Amino acid sequence: MTIRVGVRKPFRLLAPAKLNLGLEILGKRPDSYHEIVTILQTIDFGDEIVLEPATALDYRPPTEIEDDLIARALRQLAGHGIEIRARIRLSKRIPIAAGLGGGSSDAGTLLGALVHAGLPYSLARRIASDLGSDVPFFLEGGTALATDRGTELEPLSSPTGWFVIVVPPLSLRNKTRTLYSSLTPADYSDGTATRRQAEHLRQYHVLDPHLIRNAFLRPLLAFPQVRLALDDMRAAGAQWAWPSGSGPALFTWSPQQSQAEEIAVLLRARGWEPIVAAPYRPTWHEALASLALG
Numbered sequence: 001m002t003i004r005v006g007v008r009k010p011f012r013l014l015a016p017a018k019l020n021l022g023l024e025i026l027g028k029r030p031d032s033y034h035e036i037v038t039i040l041q042t043i044d045f046g047d048e049i050v051l052e053p054a055t056a057l058d059y060r061p062p063t064e065i066e067d068d069l070i071a072r073a074l075r076q077l078a079g080h081g082i083e084i085r086a087r088i089r090l091s092k093r094i095p096i097a098a099g100l101g102g103g104s105s106d107a108g109t110l111l112g113a114l115v116h117a118g119l120p121y122s123l124a125r126r127i128a129s130d131l132g133s134d135v136p137f138f139l140e141g142g143t144a145l146a147t148d149r150g151t152e153l154e155p156l157s158s159p160t161g162w163f164v165i166v167v168p169p170l171s172l173r174n175k176t177r178t179l180y181s182s183l184t185p186a187d188y189s190d191g192t193a194t195r196r197q198a199e200h201l202r203q204y205h206v207l208d209p210h211l212i213r214n215a216f217l218r219p220l221l222a223f224p225q226v227r228l229a230l231d232d233m234r235a236a237g238a239q240w241a242w243p244s245g246s247g248p249a250l251f252t253w254s255p256q257q258s259q260a261e262e263i264a265v266l267l268r269a270r271g272w273e274p275i276v277a278a279p280y281r282p283t284w285h286e287a288l289a290s291l292a293l294g
Helices: 069-079 102-116 121-131 135-139 175-181 192-204 224-235 257-269 285-290
Strands: 003-007 011-028 034-053 082-091 143-147 152-155 162-166 250-254 275-277 291-293
Touching (some): 003 034, 011 102, 011 135, 011 192, 011 285, 034 102, 069 082, 069 102, 069 121, 082 102, 102 285, 102 291, 121 135, 143 192, 162 224, 162 257, 224 250, 250 257, 257 275
Parallel strands (some): 003 082
Antiparallel strands (some): 003 291, 011 034, 034 082, 034 143, 143 152, 162 250, 162 275
């Protein structure tokens, strides 16, 4: 059976970047993946997906993306009999291969919009899981404790406050695979700190910086660009900074926007282009009003 998806009127989707508010690795699994405990958080900075009415699917990936997850998602949808009649345009803002979930968010956000317009969640979740461990999170976004390979999700209360993010210029071929292969058992932990952070969010809706861990900090510190960014963040007033995902993006958090902006000003003076962002929980009203399934 074919399900046709049309666009009633043009609309925009924010495909939000994500931060890992702690990322502990428990060890390697028999299937060669790693067992993790992490808290995923979408922020109000990201890529833009524009959907417009069309008589057939029209999507061309941005030239800078080698493996575009939106294109892969669309192929899988077509394989399941989902016929999309839309012109889709993706504008990239999230730095590529930075640990901020850009490609995963692009695909997961598009699938999430289709779910909220009526596409079966089970199908979208299956496609998302095939695309990558982070992608299912973006079907809803917000804040979630992620375990197993990162695919078992438990919604959490979002923290208040503001994030300041710096992305050091680090180009590594197969970055995630390379950094995972550089981990040793000494980088593993039992997930207790991140689980305690999740409980802290449930109760107080703020981050406890003392509970943030990231197993990739040690291997990332082998790169002078990362060390320089970390030093400059501290010099700009950040009390702490940790990687997001496998980096190289680094972030800190402040309960006050004014303090976050002050840190960003000092980072700009040192030659960085910091991102100041707040926690973000997507709403899907425009997708529901603009998409038609039948």
